[in-house]
Amino acid sequence: GQFSSLVPPAPGYYDVTLQTFNNAGSDMVTKNRALCVSNADAKNGLVFAGNDESLEIPRPFAADQESFTIEWWMNPSVYAGAGAFTFGDLSTNCTDKGYYTITYKTKYLNYYLPVTNQWHHYALVFDKGKISIYRDAELKTTLNATSVYTKPTWPEVFNFGRSDSPFNGYIDELRMWSEAFDASKFQAVCNKPIDNAVSHDNLCVYYDFNQNGGDVIDRSGNGNDAKRVNFGPDGDAWLVSPGVFTLDFGNDI
Numbered sequence: 591g592q593f594s595s596l597v598p599p600a601p602g603y604y605d606v607t608l609q610t611f612n613n614a615g616s617d618m619v620t621k622n623r624a625l626c627v628s629n630a631d632a633k634n635g636l637v638f639a640g641n642d643e644s645l646e647i648p649r650p651f652a653a654d655q656e657s658f659t660i661e662w663w664m665n666p667s668v669y670a671g672a673g674a675f676t677f678g679d680l681s682t683n684c685t686d687k688g689y690y691t692i693t694y695k696t697k698y699l700n701y702y703l704p705v706t707n708q709w710h711h712y713a714l715v716f717d718k719g720k721i722s723i724y725r726d727a728e729l730k731t732t733l734n735a736t737s738v739y740t741k742p743t744w745p746e747v748f749n750f751g752r753s754d755s756p757f758n759g760y761i762d763e764l765r766m767w768s769e770a771f772d773a774s775k776f777q778a779v780c781n782k783p784i785d786n787a788v789s790h791d792n793l794c795v796y797y798d799f800n801q802n803g804g805d806v807i808d809r810s811g812n813g814n815d816a817k818r819v820n821f822g823p824d825g826d827a828w829l830v831s832p833g834v835f836t837l838d839f840g841n842d843i
Contacts, residue, residue: 600838601629601781623708628835630782632663632762633800635831639822640671640758644751645806646817650794651768653744658794659771660748661713661724661780662764663834664704671757672704673712678745680716683755692721697735709762709833711780717770726837727776750816762831766795781837787811802828 598604606624610617636645651658666672669688675681684690690703692714703712703725713724719739722732750764751757765784769792787796788811796810803824806816821827 598625598627600840601627601836602838603627603836626832626836628832629837630835632783632831632834633798634802634828635663635665635760635762635834636797636799636806637760637827637829638671638751638757639826640668640756641822642751642753642756642820644749644753644819645764645797646819647748647750647766647795648814648816649744649746649748650766650810650812650814651744654741655744655768656742657715657717657768657770659713659715659767659769660765661711661767661771661776663709663711663762663831664759665709665761665831665833666704666706666757666759668758669704669706671752671755672706672759674752674755674757675748675750676752677748679742680721682714683752690723692723692733694719694721694733694735695738697733697738699731699733701731703730706759709760709831709836711776711837713771713776713780715770715772722770724773724776727773727780727839729773751819760829760831762799762834764795764797764799765793768792768794777839781835781839783835784809799828799831 603623604625605622607620670686672684674683679695681693689700692699711726715722719736723730787809793810795814797806808814
């Protein structure tokens with residue numbers, strides 16, 4: 591008929607097919623990923639325009655913290671600089687071909703990780719020199735650098751974004767936890783906002799980016815607001831981020 595309705599069974603992206611029939615014949619066209627269904631409203635995200643923007647995040651745990659997790663949603667416009675950060679002996683970067691490099695001291699690993707022009711959830715887990723990389727709550731690769739691990743002395747600032755490899759794209763829902771997560775823990779938290787964030791003792795930083803100006807507010811209650819560096823006018827830095835919280839862990843689609 592002329593009107594139809596649909597109740598999607600699960601969050602995710604759906605292909606939409608349109609068909610027409612009349613006396614002259616019929617036709618059909620399909621648009622891939624035309625319908626986006628989110629598990630929750632992510633509201634605003636933060637825009638990186640490739641102009642050396644970065645977030646200066648105060649180190650949210652002790653300098654000798656041996657295990658932690660950083661997770662975020664990201665939609666890169668290009669590969670270069672996607673998900674790049676520096677934090678003392680630990681750093682990441684991404685080439686213009688999509689190879690994500692994880693470096694810890696003298697050890698490093700390259701992996702084809704980011705997906706351009708799509709929202710996905712990404713995470714890095716550090717656990718006493720073992721670094722695990724996740725996308726959409728699935729373990730993708732691991733750098734075993736335990737042979738060079740020593741008790742850390744992390745610097746006072748975690749820099750998300752690198753001036754030597756500027757990022758062009760969007761991020762949302764950035765969190766840091768003071769423990770090493772696995773896939774089951776990601777599934778429990780990554781597909782929705784953190785409810786009552788101040789009640790989570792192991793949540794060190796929570797940026798939901800649901801604001802329209804100023805430095806980035808830490809919703810964890812720990813006061814670790816991030817300084818925005820080299821961002822343009824506030825009106826250009828924030829956007830609505832449909833496409834976040836779109837994972838289907840029930841395998842319904």
